[in-house]
Structures are given as C-alpha cells and as structure tokens.
Amino acid sequence: MISMVGKSIRRWWALFTIPTLAAFVVGFVVPFVMGIWLSLCRFTTVTDASFIGLGNYSQAISDPEFWHSMLYTLAFTVVTTVIINVLGFAVAYMLTKAIRGANIFRSVFFMPNLIGGIILGYIWLLLLNGVLGRWGRSITYSGVYGFWGMVMLYCWQQIGYMMIIYIAGLQSLPGDVIEAASVDGANGRQRLFHITLPLMMPSITVCTFLTMTNGFKMFDQNLALTNGAPSNTSELLALNIYRTFYGRTGFEGVGQAKAVIFFVIVAIIAVIQNRLTTSKEVAA
Template sequence: MISMTGKSIRRWWVLFTLPTCAAFFIGFIAPFIIGVYLSFTSFTTVTDSQWVGLKNFQQAITDPEFMHALWLTVLFTVVTTVFTNIAAFFIAYMFTRAMHGANLFRSVFFLPNLIGGIVLGYIWQLLLNGVLSHWNRSITFSGVYGFWGMVMLVCWQQIGYMMVIYIAGLQTMPSDVLEAAQVDGASSRQTLFSIIIPLMMPSITVCTFLTITGGFKMFDQNLALTNGAPSNTSEMLALNIYRTFYGRIGFEGVGQAKAVVFFLIVATIAIVQNRLTTRKEVAA
C-alpha cells in the first residue's frame, strides 16, 4: 500500500520539481546555449551579434598566448593532481592510525580550504615575495616562479579537503579484510598496495575528478598571485579567456570561442578520467 506521503508526492511532484528545473534551465542551460551560439558570432552585446562561422575558433587556436596557457594549465593540472592526491592520501592514512591530537591536526589541514582563492593568492604573494627577496627576485620575475608558486598555493589549499574524503573512505573500509590480510602474514606495504588502495578507488575517483577539474578551472588564485606576469607567461586558461573577453575590445567572440574550447577539453578529460577510475573500482 502507498502511504499518504507517497500519494501526495506522486500527485504534486511536478509542483515541487518545477522551480528547481526552471532555475537550472534559466541559470545554466539557457546561458550555455546562448554562449555556444555567440562563439560563432562577432558581438559586443547579445542583441548585435553577427554570424562569422568558425573565424573565432580559428583565431583562438592560432593565438600563441592561448596555446601557451593551455599547455601550462595541462602541466599544472598533472603536477597538482598527482602531488595533492598522494599527499592527501598518506596524511589521511596517518590520521586514521592511533595517534594523539589527530582531530586537531585534521582541522588544521582542512582550514586552508575555507579561505577564498583571492585572499590566498595575496597571502602567498606576500610570503613568496618575502622569501624570494633574499635573492632580489619576486614571484613575477619569471613564469617558472609563478608556476611553482601556484602549485604550492593550490596543493596547500586542496590537500586538507581531499584528506577528509580519503579519511571517510578509510573509515568505511571493511575491517575483516584487513584482519584476514594480517593473519595471512601480509606486510604493511602489501596491505597498502594490494588491499587498501584498490578498496579506496571510489574515493580516489572523486578526489582525482575534483583536482583535475579544479586545476583546469583555476582563476582567482592565478589572478591574485601573478595576474599572468611577466608578459602572460604564468597565465592559465581561465585567466586568458577572461583577459581576451574583457580586456580586448572586439574580441568578445574570440573569448567566447575559447570558453567553448575550454569546456570541451575539461568535459572530455573529466569523462575519460571518470571512466578509467570507475573501471578500476569494478575490478577491485
């Protein structure tokens, strides 16, 4: 039998879901469709757009600064994804062992994630410039300095958040499997790589997805820390798109085309990564 609550839900579900669906369409679907259309036009406002076909995409792909920002972002994402997940996993693994003050240390590691990216960018700019001043350098001295400064900033910010996800996965791990491995004489290294990591693949999938997409979409830390200096050599993709769209008159269509290319790259990489790691979950 269906309860009164179930009957009410079946009768009025449209009334409850319609506001959410309408907000999603107005706030996401409609702007996305309009944005894709505008990427094929020359415009300054939505109402004065003129169709130009693939011209904007040709300009975007042949822009050397855009391609430099693309490869810099790919490299940045690979470095931060690997380092953040390895560090977060082993910190989580350490904090799930019996140790004094574990809860306090967890809170300390998580706190940087609560600070906004713009604020973190300016804080790390002061810190890094203070260190580099001993060699008469600054974070904007070269793109290499800016790149590694952003790597340190983002890893420091994200490790605590990924640590919480890994801790949740470690705490839900079946204890009988670990006990059986211990009885069979498995070493700590064998237990870690043959049992714990395969069982942690759902958490690894989530954390890898978050770090990859976060690396590609990084904007505010880049803006605050280096603003692309010197000469846009430390400029990431999101900042390059922003500067093209808002900083170059008449290039709004090119900036929108770059945004569409950006979306396709991130969506493709995220889908491939999710499928690869999900297959390992099934195999595990």
C-alpha cells in the same frame, strides 16, 4: 500495495521537481546555449550580436598565447592532481590512526580551504616574494617561478579538503577484510597496496575528478599571485580567456570561442578520467 507516501510522491512530484528544473534551465542551460551562440558572433553585448560563423574559433586557434596557456594549464593540472591526491591520502591515512590530537590536525589541514582564492593569492605573493627577494628575484621573474608558486599555493589549499574525503573513505572500509589479511600474514605495505587502495577507489575517483577539474578552472589564485607576468608566460587558461574577453575591445567573441573550446577539452578529459578510475573501482 502502494504506500500512502508512494501515492503522494506520484501525485505531487511535479510540485517539487519543476522549481528545481526551472532553476537549472534558467541558471545553466540558457546561459550555456547563449554562450555557444555568442561564440559564433561578433558582439559587445548580448543584444548586438551578429553572426560571423567560425571566425572567432579561427582566431582563437591561431593565438599562440592560447596554446601556451593550454599547455601550461595541462602541466599544472597533472602536477597538482598527483601531489594533492598522494599527500591528501597520506595525511588521511596517518590521521585515521590512533594518535593524540588527530581532530586538531584535521582542522588545521582543512582551514586553508576556507580562505578565498584572491586573499590566498596575495598572502602567498607576500610569502614567496619575501623568500625570493633574498636572491633579488620575485614570483614574476619567470613563468617557471610562477608555475611552482601556483603549485605550492593550490596544493596547500586543496590537500586538506581531499584529506576529509579520504578520511571518510578510510573509515568506511570493512575492518574484517583488513583483519583477515593480517591474520594471513600480510604486512602493512601489502595491506595498503593490495587491499586498502583498491577498496578506496570510489574516494580516489571523486578526489581525482575534483582536483583535476578545479586545477583546469583555477583563476583567482593565478590573478592575484602573478596576473600572468612576465609577458603572460605564467597565465593559466581561465586567465587567458578572461584577458581576451575583457582586455581587448572587439575580441569578446574570440574570448567566448576560447571558453567553448576550454569546456570541450575539460569535459573530454574529465569523462576519460572518470571512466579509467571507475573501471579500476569495478575491478576492485
């Protein structure tokens, strides 16, 4: 028999679902559809849009700075995803051991994630320029300097957050499996690579997805740390789209077209990454 709770849910589900669905449609679906439409138009506001077809996409694709920022962002995302997940897991692995002050260390590592991106960018701007100033350089000396400056900033901010997710995954591992491996003679390295890591694939999937998508979307730290200098060579893709949309009159449609292209690329990469890591998760 259907319980009273089940009957109530079946009767009143719309009352709880419709407000959330309406908020999703108004806050996501409508702006998303309008964004695609505006990418096909010439406009300055949403009320004066005139359809021009694929002209905005043609200009976006022919912009060399767009492709430079695309490759720059791709390199940045690959480097930071590897560093953050390796170090985040290593820190989590150490802090799940019985060491004194583990909770204090967890709090300290997590604290950078609580700082806003703009503030964090300006803090690191002062720090890095203070160090580089000894050699008469600054973070805006070249795109390479800006790249590694943003890598350090972003890794410092995100490692603690991923550490928390990895700690939760490590604490939920079945202890009997690890104990059985120890009894069978497996050493620490063998237990880590053949038991712990395969069982941690759900956490690795989540952390990889978060670091990768956030790396692609990084904007405020880039704006505060380098603002694309020198000559837009340290410009990530989100900043390039922002500068195209707001910095050049008449290029709002081109900026919107870049945003749509950006969305498609990130979505494809995210789906591929999720499938790859999930397949490992199933195999484990």
